[in-house]
Amino acid sequence: MIALACDHGGFEMMEHVKSFLDSEGLVYNDFGTYSAESCDYPEFAIAAGRAIAGGECDKGIFICSTGIGMSMAANKISGIRAGLCSDRHSAEMTRRHNNANVLALGAHIVDLASSLEIIRVFLNTEFDNTPRHIRRVAMLDALDAERDAGR
Numbered sequence: 808m809i810a811l812a813c814d815h816g817g818f819e820m821m822e823h824v825k826s827f828l829d830s831e832g833l834v835y836n837d838f839g840t841y842s843a844e845s846c847d848y849p850e851f852a853i854a855a856g857r858a859i860a861g862g863e864c865d866k867g868i869f870i871c872s873t874g875i876g877m878s879m880a881a882n883k884i885s886g887i888r889a890g891l892c893s894d895r896h897s898a899e900m901t902r903r904h905n906n907a908n909v910l911a912l913g914a915h916i917v918d919l920a921s922s923l924e925i926i927r928v929f930l931n932t933e934f935d936n937t938p939r940h941i942r943r944v945a946m947l948d949a950l951d952a953e954r955d956a957g958r
Contacts, residue, residue, distance in 0.1 A: 809835040809930075810864035812855035812877065813914075814848035817870030820914040820922060824868060827923050833930070836864055852880035859908055860886035867909040868926060874913035881909045885951040888944070893917050898925045902932035906944045 809828065813821040818840060828835050838855040840846045848871050858864045867889075869877035874891045881889035889909035890901030893916055901907040910929040912922050934940065 808864045809833060810855035810858045810867035810909075811835050811837045811869075812839065812851040812867065813870040814840055814851060814872075814877070815843050815845050816848075816872030817877070817912070817914045818843045820912070820919060821868075821870050823919055824870070824922070824926065827926065848876045849880040852877050853884065856881045856884035856887045856889075856909065860884050865908070866930065868912065868929075869909055870912045870914050872913060872915045874911040874916065878909075878911035881911065885955050886948075888947060892925055892929065894921070895924060895928045898928040899932050902929055903935045904940050904943070905947075906934040906940070 811821060811825065825837065836858065839851050852869055855867050855869065859867050869881055869889065871877045878889045878891040881887045887909055888905055888907045889911050890897065890905060890907040891911040892898040892901060893913065898910065910926065912925065917925065
C-alpha cells in the first residue's frame with residue numbers, strides 16, 4: 808500500500824496522482840490534506856510517514872509546493888528514507904541505491920506529466936541489493952538509531 812500526503816500546495820497535483828494510481832490499480836491510503844486551504848505540511852508527512860515506518864504502508868508519495876518541507880519532515884521519522892526528486896534519473900537512483908521508501912515531489916517544480924513518470928519509475932524500481940548499497944543504507948539506519956537514543 809502507498810501512503811499519500813500533501814499540503815495545500817500539493818493538493819491539486821495529488822488529485823491527479825490519485826487518478827493515476829487508480830488507473831494503474833494501485834492501492835493507497837490518503838493521509839491528506841483534502842483541500843487547497845492553507846495547512847501545516849508536517850501534520851500530513853508525520854501521519855503518512857508513521858504508517859510507512861509502522862508497516863501499514865510500503866512506500867509513500869508526499870507532495871508540497873517544492874517537496875522540500877515534506878522531505879524534511881518525513882526524514883525526521885525513523886525508518887523513513889525520503890528522496891526529493893524532480894526527474895526520472897533521481898527517482899531511479901533513490902530507489903536503486905538508497906532504498907528510499909518515500910518520494911517527495913514539488914508541485915511548483917515538476918509539471919504534472921513529469922511527476923507521473925517520476926512516480927512510475929519510483930514505484931517500479933527495485934533496490935540494488937548489493938553489499939555496498941546494503942552497507943550504506945545500514946549506515947543511514949544507524950543514524951536513526953543514534954537519534955532515537957538521544958545521541
